[in-house]
Amino acid sequence: MKKDFINIQGIKYPLISVNTIVIGSGAAALNAAVSLFDRGQQDIVIVTDNWGGGTSNNAGSDKQTYYKLSLAGKIPDSAYDMAKDLYNGKCMHGDIALCEAQNSARAFFHLVELGVPFPHDEYGAFAGYKTDHDPAGRGTSAGPLTSSMMFDALAMDVEKKGIAVFDQHEVVSLLKNDSIHNRHAIGAIAIDRNSIESENRGIVVFNAVNTVLATGGPGGIYKTSVYPVSQSGSHGLAFRIGAVGQNLTESQFGLASIKFRWNVSGSYQQVIPRYVSTDPDGNNEREFLNEFFPDINILSNAIFLKGYQWPFDPRKTANFGSSLIDILVYRETVWNNRRVFLDYARNPDSTEISKKFDLENLNKEAYEYLKRSDALQGKPIDRLKAMNQPAIDLYKRNGIDLENEYLEIDVCAQHNNGGLKGNIWWESNIKNLFPVGEVNGSHGVYRPGGASLNSGQTGSLRAAMFIAENYSEHPPGEENFSAMAGSQVKELVREAGSAISDVGNDYIISEHLEKLQRRMSEHGGVIRNPESIDRAINEAIEQKKNIDSIRIKSAGELPSLFKLKDLWMTHLLYLEAVSEYMKKGGQSRGSFIVLDSSGKKPCISLEDHWKFKMNEENSYTDTRILEIALNNYDLSIKKEWVDVRPVPDDELWFEKTWKEFREGKTIK
Ligand SMILES: Cc1cc2nc3c(=O)[nH]c(=O)nc-3n(C[C@H](O)[C@H](O)[C@H](O)COP(=O)(O)OP(=O)(O)OC[C@H]3O[C@@H](n4cnc5c(N)ncnc54)[C@H](O)[C@@H]3O)c2cc1C
The missing domain is CATH 1.20.58.100 (Fumarate reductase/succinate dehydrogenase flavoprotein-like, C-terminal domain)
Known part of the structure; x- marks a missing residue:
């Protein structure tokens, strides 16, 4: 890294020249940085608006899932099968699916080696379970805070490697240069919040050969959102320089608490809380679900199922399916302008509908689940205590006492399956710009639960491999850089200056x-x-x-x-x-x-x-x-x-693979 200054109309702006800037500090960003370092590209900096912010370090769920190739037990699995399953979720390119599947074990064990406590048995089997849209039991979890543990482990590695971090630097523009055939990313402009009151308004310019954009999902565009408040996203940076977006229509929505943003999935639903709504001032309470369900047992079963059918899915609305609940919550909050709460102190009330609430009237699957979990207590809160005390503690730590207060919820945006387009090395249509993590919209319509974390790790690994192999040169000298980027920097300085007025x-x-x-x-x-x-x-x-x-x-x-x-x-x-x-x-x-x-x-x-x-x-x-x-x-x-491109079906012939690898034709 080289530090210098750019002079614009007598004011000096810091100029940082480096091979690669990684924008963001979520799990994908940090993995890109450490993977570059491990592959010999150590001229890198992380530029982030808020170290410790973002989704990875601040979101989770009842059991936050990491989707990976199945490597244990008796269920056979292969990267090809996993790729097919990802591809079958519709509108996901097959070659990208294959990359995510083929690199899954490698990325997963990298995290294991860094110390993420994914559970395994005495023989070393990393047990798996089935998550949504997953036929093969590929889900694993380190608990409710899996992605935060990934952040911690990767952050420790960043520190150990001494990778420079520019914290409190909000990137406000990407820089570009057009050559005859291509547009290239050539760096970025950030505002350093710590020196914003200085003459140069904290503007810092980064001159980089490569830009890894790991700015996460677009949480900031939604009013009802379970993205952490610190995660707003920055897709506009890339759109403004011509990056292509794909599948932007595809996001996941589901029920989440809104005072403290958290998914109410898993045991939060399996213990069958009571759903109530009130007017905006908290009065006129009623159990709004009752009028739509024929009896309390069918309603209770739907609530139970919501636990593991968390994202809203229109296919699960008919026949009193679990997603009918999302519709009814939305109808109440958006169309009826009321507020919706979960009440863990009481069971759903059956006075308005035919049968009385009784756990024994649940269907066999739900009853057996609660029984095997020793969770047949009289009240939802006691069932939750029996099944998942940490779920109660988590809200307590965040100022909500489930034992004594209602939990306000809504149908919230949680994850964006679409985003920026990348190729099989996660390079966008803008050369040298690599969107990785959630900002890269690699997923299709339906994705298995946990595939986002897998994609973030495999994609950032692939980007690092490509950069280290192909784009390892030094950044241009100051004069060349100024010729390419000078007018863009001046324009931003002008925009910032003209926005401030008495x-x-x-x-x-x-x-x-x-x-x-x-x-x-x-x-x-x-x-x-x-x-x-x-x-x-x-x-x-x-x-x-x-x-x-x-x-x-x-x-x-x-x-x-x-x-x-x-x-x-x-x-x-x-x-x-x-x-x-x-x-x-x-x-x-x-x-x-x-x-x-x-x-x-x-x-x-x-x-x-x-x-x-x-x-x-x-x-x-x-x-x-x-x-x-x-x-x-x-x-x-x-x-x-x-x-949609199909999953490649090439014959994998060792001698050919080895020859191409020796000749340096693989990472191209
Ligand atoms: C409640 C919830 C539960 C989830 N559960 C699961 C699950 O079980 N399994 C699963 O696979 N996925 C899950 N996800 C999704 C998954 O957590 C995210 O997709 C993933 O963590 C995103 O990681 P990332 O590194 O791409 O982005 P993030 O972790 O969001 O990081 C983005 C980073 O970019 C920074 N940044 C943004 N803009 C700028 C800018 N202009 N300048 C500088 N820095 C910037 C942010 O501060 C942050 O550091 C869940 C998401 C939520 C919200």
């Missing part, structure tokens, strides 16, 4: 943010409506004019202003993708419903506007991937449907 209003940023988040949750969330989506897009475009004219009083608000612009850009592309999908006839799938008056209601007692249809087998939208990007010149949006 008549500025710092609060306006949060007002605009709230507006776009509400729009996204209403139109691009779990329920989508072809009739209102284009109105939402027009409103978004209108909002942009107001955002462009925002003036703030203090330089301290600059990172928030740039973030607002980034999230605005991100949400616009996501809404455009939702609109395009519906225009091509796309119906309900994955984790969302497209309302359609020619469809069917999932439950007879629901209003008619809840009708919807699932996509037909081999429909246009299920056999292609929607790619979306900004046009270079006029910032209009281009959309393209590309065929």
Whole structure:
């Protein structure tokens, strides 16, 4: 790493020249950094807005799952089978699926060696269990905080290796250069929050051969979200330089607590809490689920099932399926403007419906599960104590006493299956830009639970391998870099300077943010409506004019202003993708419903506007991937449907593989 300065109109801006900058400090970012280091590329820096922030270190669930190749027990497994299963989730390219499957064991054991306590037996078998969309028992877990343990282990390795970390640096722009054939990423501009009041407003310029973008999922575009507050995402950085997004329509939504953001999956549902709703002030309580279920046993079974059928899935709404509950919660919070809570102190009340609540009336599967867990106590809280005391402790640590208070919930955005497009080495269409982790939208419509963590580790490993092999040169000298990036840096300096004014209003940023988040949750969330989506897009475009004219009083608000612009850009592309999908006839799938008056209601007692249809087998939208990007010149949006590439079926012949490997033709 070389430290210097760039001089613009007499003001000095720090210039850091380095082979690779890794943006972000989640599990994917840290793995990219240590994997580069291990492969000999040690001229790297991590640039992060908040060391310890992001999803990996701050999210979890009842039993947070890591999906990996099955390596134990009697169930046979192969990388090819795993790739097929990932691919069968629809709209995932087969070659990417194969890379994630083929590198799964390698990435997993890397974490094991770094000390992540994945459980194994006395013979060394890493036992697995079945997670959603998983036919082979490939799930494993180190407990509710698996991804945070991954963060800890990787962070320790970063420290041990002495990799430089630029903390409190919010990256606000990526730098690009156009050569004859390609556009390249050549670094980034960040604002250092610690020196924001100085003459240069904390602006730091990074001159890098490679940019690993590991900025996580787009949590900041949603109002109802279980992404940690510290995770807003920065896809707009890449969109602005022409990176292509794919499958932006595909996210996972599900029930989560909102005061402290946490998934209410697993035992939080299996102990069958009571669902109640109130008016906005907490009055007029009622058990809103009762009127939609024929009796308390069917309702209780649906609640129980929600435990391991956590993400909303439109296929599981009919016949009083577990996902009908998500719809009813959404109907209550969004359409009826009420609040919904889980009550662990009492069982669901049966006065309004035929039978009394009694655990013995549950179906066999649910009853046996509770019995085998010694959890047949009278109240949900006592069953939860018996089954999973840490689940209660976790809320206690975060200021919520499940024994004595209601837990407020909503249907929240949790994970984005789509994101930026990458090739089999996780390089985007912009050369030298490698989106890894959740910002890379490698997944398709349905993904096995835990596949996100596997993808983050395998993808960042692949990116590191490619960089170390092909892009290991020194960054350009200051003069060359300035010729390529100087005008981009000047433009950002101008933008920052002109945003600050004595008549500025710092609060306006949060007002605009709230507006776009509400729009996204209403139109691009779990329920989508072809009739209102284009109105939402027009409103978004209108909002942009107001955002462009925002003036703030203090330089301290600059990172928030740039973030607002980034999230605005991100949400616009996501809404455009939702609109395009519906225009091509796309119906309900994955984790969302497209309302359609020619469809069917999932439950007879629901209003008619809840009708919807699932996509037909081999429909246009299920056999292609929607790619979306900004046009270079006029910032209009281009959309393209590309065929899904199959899983490669090449014969794996050792002699050929060895020859190509020896000749350096493999990592190309
Ligand atoms: C409640 C919940 C439960 C989940 N459970 C599971 C599960 O069981 N299994 C599974 O596989 N996945 C699960 N996921 C998803 C998984 O946790 C995430 O996909 C994964 O942790 C993302 O890791 P990442 O490294 O890509 O991003 P993150 O860990 O989110 O890190 C992103 C980093 O980028 C930084 N950053 C962002 N923008 C900028 C910027 N402009 N400048 C500088 N830094 C920036 C952030 O501060 C952060 O450090 C869950 C997610 C949630 C929310």
